Amino acid sequence: MKLLILLLAVSGLFGQSVAGTYLGQLDAGFAGKLRLGLELRQSSEGKLSGEIVSIDQGYANIPAASVQVEGKLLKISLPVIGASYEGSFSEDGKTITGTFTQGAALELVLKRVAELPRPARPQEPKPPFVYEVEEVSFTGGAPDVTLAATLTKPKGAGRFAAVVLVSGSGPQNRDEELAGHKPFWIWADALTRAGFTVLRYDDRGTAKSTGKFKGSTSNDFALDAAGAVTYLRTRKDIDATKIVVMGHSEGGLIAPIVAAADPKLAGIVLLAGTGVTGEKVLRRQLPDLARAAGLNEEMAQENAKKTLEKMQANLSSDLWLKHFWAYDPAPTLQKVKCPVLALNGSLDKQVNADENLTAIGAALREGGNKNVTIETLPKLNHLFQTAQTGSGQEYGKIEETLSPVAIETVQTWLKKTLSTK
Template sequence: MERKRRPVTRVLQGKKMNCAPDGEKNIKTMKRRRILLTLLSLLLSAGIMTAQKTLKDIEGSWMGKLSAGGVELRLVFNFTLSEADTIKATLDSPDQAAQGIPLGSVTLAGDTLYISAPMLLGSYKGAMVSDSLVTGSWTQAGKSYPLDVRRQGAPVVINRPQEPKPPFPYKSEDVTFSNKVENFDLAGTLTLPEGSGPFPAVVLISGSGAQDRDEALLGHKPFLVLADYLTRNGIAVLRYDDRGVGKSKGNMSRATSLSLADDAEAAVTYLLTRPEINNKMIGLAGHSEGGLIAPIVGSRNSNIAFIVSLAGPGVSGYNIILKQTRDISAVSGVSEKDIEETISTNSKLFEMVIAEADQRQLAKDAMEWYNKELDGKAVTTEERKDLMAKFTQALLSVNNPWFRYFLAADPAEYWSQVKCPVLAINGEKDLQVSAEMNLPAIKSALKKG
């Protein structure tokens, strides 16, 4: 009877090795395991190195472009590390001429960067895909927008070659004048052509929102550019800070287009006191909302010699905003279904705003109505929470005297009473105030007058 051969075991450097006939196969298997262990170790080391990113890795400035509502804006995050290894963060929006907006907490966990922006009701979350690129999204007022930011080697510089530079071939004077209706002073700049005059003059009236005398917006100063051009061509220009802005007194929070017309009329009254001005040739040039304020003044003041409407309205704010919402949503890639749903919601909300002057009652009624609307829709708890947050934000933005007046006011009522020459200009590519909708309405109203 043949006996089975026992494997011979040898000890080599403290390890046992099997020298049976299949020992060579076992040795190869062990080598493969060692290689796999080595690769796994390298991968783990790489993971540990990635997780060990610190706030020092983001120190400096990072810029990206945010697209929202058909508008593209540059945003710059600035991170400064202190000696105590704490980080300070600010935000610049070069296209809005905004710098140094304080941000909140900044955390970097692994390759995930999170920045809170409590002053803006916003936040940023992104992933560091390299030492110079973070991909992520900016969230504000319940909406998220893709925003990838790259490390900047130098500060962002805005080039605005159209802005006039001194010395100027005309006189520029800081002036103040009074709104006698509400008894406060407004401050502005009067530019006068060289010579003794008297000169024709125009009052520039800004668009909606709190604007300074240059109507500074997105890094541009259109009223400064207009004033320079007109004054170089023999026309005096008065442009002023809106009430509560810059050096002007007064309060914007309760103002409407109707009360802002008193400010513009005060500017005209002031020009009538200046000997350099031809009091038979004082006109108004209003941009956007200013294109509503101008005919309000022109309809009641016989001293107005002409009106220029720049992107001004010819129909009610109710119609303008619904059209604006549809056009901007379409170019932003929003589905037709979602557009129709938004239009339907906004229409009902605007009707409630127009009908109810009591702001507290409106807020109560609107929230109850929208809650019932959601009851009839198949939405999850999380979706309902998100929709209610968005509706609340929308309600806050429209539940005020200015918006109520703007929604309800019919510009045709004022245009039809204007007797002076009018030049109305609207841009075909303007998604805010549709030329197709507003220019024919202005023309029709003027003919009725």
């Protein structure tokens, strides 16, 4: 009977269910003011569930391990980020006044809203499309890996040059969706309009693709990318001699692995790809990101030191990190003989342009590759957006998904390299 009374109390609070959408703003100090959304759901059995949505951090979705309502008191546990929220409903149930705790305790007032604000993304493609869109799948780099993908192809007969898009680190869907942006959708749209077939896919174990993501390394992902190339070569509407692999971030590390093993590849495009070991990338990345976020030099260095120590402690248990930390791209780049376009943004705080483009160029030249184009694009960040500081906190706030300069640079290189109009 106690359980029944409690469920009735939860669903009948203030004459309405507590389920719904709430919005508030957290004053996070050096990180600025962050909008947080709360989605509460209630099952037919009365069980509550939900998640916090960090709107200004790319709509990051943080699931709650538990949601409890006792009278007017709401308690939410968020162990995935080491946080919790505890607050009290107002009499009308439209406001929750409470404290968000993640190390420090910060006041957070949430108000019921019809829906969370969505960012303007003017570049996102909208139908009707001037090209064909086809849902496909192909075998990846392991027997249990089937990769679900979207192929966009210019209309008309003929055999088209093609581009395979390879995403950055972490489990990514075919649009490489992050911070409310879908950069691979924008790349696919722009390049297909320019006359190229584009194949983009969900990472293994992600979205509609099968297989296991956790425990896989860049070498495994390179086998998946090679599987995409193999698939394209089976299609009668693709010119098998004109296939390019284009990778972003970790994808820019993966593309050379594919090219070194496949001399028939027509070229690779490295978007913010790495040219030095992962350890060197991280030792520069962490303080750079902290400074861009507003920390002073002492705090930036201390924050980076602690994070690096945690990473080193996890090397034995995290196969991806262990491989990335030690992997030196130079020997692989020396084996790449196809044309290469390597781009980076001058404001990239994740993969420093000077350090990595210099190393990429040196390795390619040492291997005897003379068909190399390397360029730093001014005022662009890691996502190739026009930015102010390059901080990761800007990603979701910038309406632009991809700089037109970056798009034009890639289109021009592809047309020249693949001899298309």
